[in-house]
Amino acid sequence: MALLLQYTLIYASVLMLVALGGCFSEHSGVINLGLEGTMVMGALGGALVMRNMPNLPGLAMLLMVVLGSVVFGLVYSLLLAVAAISFKADQTLVGTGMNLLGTAAATVFVKAINMRANRNNPSSAIVYIEQKKAFSLLKIGKFEISWFMLLAVLILIASYIVLYKTRFGLRLMACGEHPQAADSVGINVYKMRYAGVLISGALGGLGGIVYITAGVSEWKFENGVAGFGFLALAVMIFGQWKPQLIALTGLLFGLFRALSNVYTGFDFLTALHLPSTVYNMLPYIISLVVLAIFSRNSRAPKAEGIPYDKGQR
């Protein structure tokens, strides 16, 4: 039970972080479908820190890993920002390109450094058994609280305050609802959208490193993040683009994702004799059902996905 709670919380943190990222981007008016790729890149950034600086003391390790993943995510999301905001490109296509690029680039890169270290090791995995221990904040019996959970909660609160209580947040949301109106009162829509996308990149990158360190001690970059970026988008839609609801839905989805890790620990679940594949599918099925129910009256930002053109009425 403790294990289920722990996995639920950690996966919920991932989903929350990435969904909040998506939330910032969409509130500024840009659909960030490239979150999946951004997560991979962020994960790569953090993993590289762990690989190259294995001897950092606990807290410094945590900070450097967070920094590494945030910077990678941020820089990677520039690809979306430049294409979608400055060049008015099709946001769906850019996002798809970024997702494929993220996994492919990370695989090529990790394989290259692995092969440079040892010619006979063409694997795409980075191992971080020892380094991972720095992320543990507190242990109560089997139940382990990770720094990342705390971080996710702090970011959640910060996001709520930034979006609803600051001038920046309110202006950001105006750009996603009616950019022409925002522009007419002197808000620079392009700048705001850049800010939204870059924040989403930073949060997506952070989510990536939390995801790959959640249950395992090594990550094969060939696998990407298995659709988690899209699950986060489903969480965001289910959460009606509001941070407080995103937190709740994140917990719900996190629970279903955690089940596939720990279902063998529950007698009544093993008694059902369902193949493990069913548990693997569960988060995707649930999110599809949830989307089907909640998309109809969606409260999406009105101008999301539409490139801003100053000359347009």
Add this chain to the structure above:
Amino acid sequence: MNTKEKKSLFEKPGVQSVAASLICILLGLLVGYIVLLFINPEGAGRAMASILKNFLYFPRPAVALEYLGSTLVKTAPLLMCTLSILFAYKVGLFNIGASGQYAVGAGMALYMALGFHMPWYVCMIAAMIGGGILGGLAGALKAYLNVNEVIAGIMLNWISLYCMNMLLTNVKESSTTYTMALRTNAPKALIPSLGLNHLFSENKYVTIAIPLAVIISIVVWVVMEKTKLGFELKATGLNKNAAKYAGMKEKRNMILTMVIAGCLAGLGASFLYLSGIEQWSCAQTSVPAMGFNGIAAAFLGGLSPIGSIFAAFFTQHITSGGSYVDKMVYCSQISDLISAIIIYFCSFTLFIKFCLGRIGKKGGNK
């Protein structure tokens, strides 16, 4: 006179599309080359050459011809996925679910072949129906429940991958994770070759699927450009509300589009797996790449069914070529990287066309 011709050359939409695609390819290759240089400067040129040469890697013409055959065998399913994406895109839907539809197609075809020992055409139809149903599901979710088709598509991709792995575990070899070989277990299910294999140095995987794929792309072109259905679908894509106002059933059109797109992707899978060139691995943990490569090919082909034929060949050409790079220095995923970069740059097509148009105008003014 001469200047006038020059002006019209760059302003022609066809020329612009081709030029834009070529620019995307060049940029993709250039960035790929830079990445290779970054990894290991010495072998970069050679590796790039092997990716671009693909089957020409083999000096003997007979062997090269055989491997050209293999590339074509894989081009046929890619072309189908390309058509699937392009068809949906014309109606304003982004069919990222092509991979899932492809997976279901593969599952249906192989299960029909190995489980029920059906002949090849039945397997193909089953694959089409499977893909079509999945596509229709995504379409219905979009039309009636306003679910973003990209997110729904991704979810369906994973669901169908896991389902197919479960289904095909029933017909897999006992010692490996792969499905049983068609050639020994269900020879009836192999697509006939009708002598085409003789053209490619007896490459036994070359079947009528290849010409069939080309014929289907022509059919898709005719449907899109010359029929009432195509007109209605495109009108729905341009403006859903206007189409509805003009008396078209916009919801039915959306679902129909996705059904057709799904059929195309599913059929594509049967083209590959019923040729016997590959076996499905039931332990597969990633969604088939064919559907994603199809996105690259669809946009490279300028969203035209005829252009797709060449774009699909090129995409498969570099994907296959990736397996010839020096494995001691680079990995074969480098070609995935290049096609991903190409997709990314394809989103700039509009901008590139805009620039080309301006160049054309400037040339004309002189």
